[in-house]
Amino acid sequence: MSQTKANEFGKWRSFFWPIHNHELKKLLPMFLMFFFISFVYSVLRNTKDALLITAPGSGAEAIPFLKVGGVVPAAIIFMLIYAKLSNLLTKEKLFYATILPFIVFFILFAVVLYPAKEILHPTELADKLEATLPHGLSGLVATFRNWTYSLFYIFAELWGSFILSLLFWGFANDITKVTEAKRFYALF
DSSP: OOHHHHHHHHHHHHHHOOOOGGGHHHHHHHHHHHHHHHHHHHHHHHHHHHHHHHSTTOOTTHHHHHIIIIIHHHHHHHHHHHHHHHHHSOHHHHHHHHHHHHHHHHHHIIIIITTTHHHHSOHHHHHHHHHHSOGGGHHHHHHHHTHHHHHHHHHHHHIIIIIIIIIIHHHHHHHOOHHHHHHHHHHO
16 A cells, blocks of 8 residues: 555544544543443433332423422532542542442342332321312322432432533543543544
């Protein structure tokens, strides 16, 4: 192959695949990490809505109450804890300390909370509350009635904000040079 054809092929190759072979040992683990975090996020995003909306005595009216009364305060508290821990821990330990509560909760939910939902959900008390409170607060009662699903909803919402946005992109920014980022981040 002549030199001009080789240069032309190299330009086309770098246009479609801008990664050098020696960079694959950094890119592939990052890509797998991004894929699995995004996959879990996608599953959680669909599951949280399905659990809450189809729960007995619940519906879409519970979502605004959870977003305002559950997700926002939990995000603020989690961010304050994260800020404090970021001053105390190394980046690696901070990563594990941030992801560990999510892993523990989702395992606990799958093994304990979901199987025992009939025992844990205060159905009778929620029925009494629903009978006495105004109809506009039925979403609030639904979040209380299905509190395990509400916790799942909150943790699933925080997964996207903290694990995907904060942890992954913070990790990526720490280990990627600016010249690599121009080529790597487009692939993500």
